[in-house]
Amino acid sequence: MSRTRARSSTPAHSIPPGTLPSLVVGVVCLAAYQALAPAVPGDKDSGEFTLVLATCGLAHPTGYPLYTLAGSAFVRALHALGMTWAQAANAFSALGGAVAMAGVHALTARLLYRSVPSRNPGLFALLPVLALALHPVWTQEATLAEVNSWHLAWVMVAALAALRLGETLARADRAGRPAAGAAAAWGLVVGLGAAHHATSVLVSLPLTLALLLLARRHRRIGPGAVVAGIAGLASGLSSVGYVAWRAHHPAAEQWPELEATAAGILAHLDGAQFRSFLGRFAPSAIQQTRLAQWVYPLLVPALAGAAAAWRPPASGATAVRHAFGAAVVLQTGYAFLYGVSDPSPYFLTALALGLALAAEALCSWRPARHAAVAPALAVALAITMAPGLRAAQARAEAYAQLDDLVRRMWGAIPPGRAFVVWDDDMASRLRALQQLESSRADLVVIQPRHLSHPQPRKRFMREWGFDPVARWPDEARGEGAGTERGVRLAVESIVTTINEGSSLPLYVFRPDVPSLRLIQKHAGDSAAVTTGIPAR
Amino acid sequence: MDCSSLHRELRPFEDRALLRRLPFNWKHMDRESDGSRHRLRDVSPADAATP
Structure with missing residues (x-):
């Protein structure tokens, strides 16, 4: 076994990363997003989602049933405590954003744990969070009623689960024993992701292939595991039944094109109305500016991280990391091939996973192990991303003004x-x-x-x-x-x-x-x- | 035909001076080139006259 392989399969740090630092990241982000969230709906789908959550209605395709059911309960609880509907709906996204950022930190810390020693593993784990937490494209999702903050939260949970399950499957002392529990857990994760956002398949597909590879290599696949995996998947997907139910029991706020037939329900679930967007890239002028200023500069290191994820050895221990790299490429490709006018949120998954991989690769790079590198990068990122704070504040103020104007016109x-x-x-x-x-x-x-x-x-x-x-x-x-x-x-x-x-x-x-x-x-x-x- | 006779502008909600003091900043919004935003882009009916 090469020295590199020995390093990659043995934790470089004696103490595994704890959950407390990631929890602190999540709490700080929750406070920040809650403070930055306007008390009114934002642009785009935010008004629709606010109303859907408040009335337990049904949103545009793909319906987002999991988001609607969980968010509706959350929003109603906060409204009962005194928040306005818009504040409560925005707070649901803030919570998703906090979970996502905690997940980015936890994932990076666990990737670093598998990497070579560094003097500042904790600081390296913070780098992707510093790059993303105040990113204007991200705060738009994390401070307004939208589905993407919870989608990134799912991506991070799925990535962490895949890492954990990958290690479980590779345990030598369990070789040959079917991993029914792991299969059920992974099926559930995949199903929950699919029930929330269709693009979850861009992450779950490569991760599932990696886990299957590991399970096969260690002879841990059997009929019981397959059945357990399918049962977990079905369980995770069960909330899609809500779309069918709503088709026959319309809510006050419901996507009006939904037809109460099997074909209509399927068309809603698979987003058939939006297929015409596939195969082109057509950002609006304002999005082109936003992409050039905020997305592409981070996409470069994210893609470099994805490329570095495939560095040797191609062993079972690194199969999940390779799948992360594949997910970054798939998600980036999708974002460039989905011709909506506002494609920037579709890059967030690639940025988060790719930057976590980039931090790990950087930490593994000998010249970057100098004690000053991580602090210098952290300070540079904090300074570079600081304008994102003002941008989020200005956006919230603008939405409040728009809401005032709309109300006066309505009146x-x-x-x-x-x-x-x-x-x-x-x-x-x-x-x-x-x-x-x-x-x-x-x-x-x-x-x-x-x-x-x-x-x-x-x-x-x-x-x-x-x-x-x-x-x-x-x-x-x-x-x-x-x-x-x-x-x-x-x-x-x-x-x-x-x-x-x-x-x-x-x-x-x-x-x-x-x-x-x-x-x-x-x-x-x-x-x-x-x-x-x-x-x- | 004088088009101005076919609609009536209502502005009791605002006066232009106040609007200038409270400009809504559309740069924060994801808008199409014409200032709109539509999740549903297509308008479809080939059978417009025969539903």
Whole structure:
């Protein structure tokens, strides 16, 4: 056995890493994220998730049933203690963020434990935390109602579990004994991850392959282990039944496209509506700036860490570490091939795992063992990432201002039943005002583009007696479908059709202008009428 | 046709001076080029007139 192999399979430090330092990291991060979290919903899906958690509803595909069930209980408890719904929903993400950062520290410390001696293993373990804890892309997820802080928390729990199970499977004194307990535990971890976020497969797949390799090498696979693994997986996945149940028992806040059929439920669970994003990279201008400033500079050492994870020896003891490297590459590739306008959160898993691997590789590198290296890197990272604190504060202030503006605009809508059209995901804020604050239940909030889909369209026709997409513009068909102009004209045609099909007043709600417009009823030229919608 | 006659702007919620003092900073938001954000990007009905 080579000297390197001997080092890699024997702990270099006599005392295994304890949980207390990681717990301290988690508590500090929880306090920080709670302090940085605004008392209002944020942008993007935050308003929807806040409302879903408060009402135990159902979010957009893939439904996030585990997040919804656990988060709803958490949010209701905090609300009962006096928090607003938005504060409670944001606090749930803060808790997920704290668990994730504690996990990043614990994982790095355990990787270092398997590495060569260093004078500052504790400080090396802190480096990935210092790089990520105040990272603006991360604090957006850890201070607002979103699913990604809990996803990273799961990634870290899965990584730690894989390390532990890998060691258990490789124990010489248990060779030949089927590892049913380990299989059940790993199946449960994989199932929980899949129930929370579809991209968990990018982590669970390589880790499962590594564990299977170890189990096979040490003759620890048997029918009992396979059955136990499947049972654990099914148990972890059980919360997806909530999506099926909600399809037949709709909540007040529910993704409107969900169809109460087996095909509709499956389409919701597998995110079929978002497959069109696959295969391209299309960040918005603001995201391009954010990626260049905050993500790519850390992605370089993260990918270097992934590459270093595959350094020899390719033994069973390092199979799990190799799988971490593979997960970093898979997650990075996915982020570059998912064409949403805001891809930055999809890099977080690669950054966290990759930076943990990079810290371990750096600690193993002889020139980096100088006593000054780890403190110098820690100080440099702290200084570099310090602006992230101000960015998170400024973001929270901005969201509070936006919430104030939205509330004043909402309050300015004249009394009486009316349609309020806001062609933006933030329309969920208006539904939250209705459902959580009993404000203006007489108003009908419309996100027009949703009405072009079968289920919302059918419901609208049942309730109002006319088809909101009956006057679909020719420019939005064929080659025009999906183009910016085609979509704009289609949305305008829906607004016009509703306005003319109903006797109720129709207001176009545009906080970004800001503008609140009453569209006049008119029997004339519909194209002219639609110009009443202000340009963005 | 005079389009301005087809809609009426309501601004009782705000005056422009106050808006200037309280500018909402959209740089904190993940927005499309047109300032919007939509989880559901496509508008679909090929069968628009025949549901």
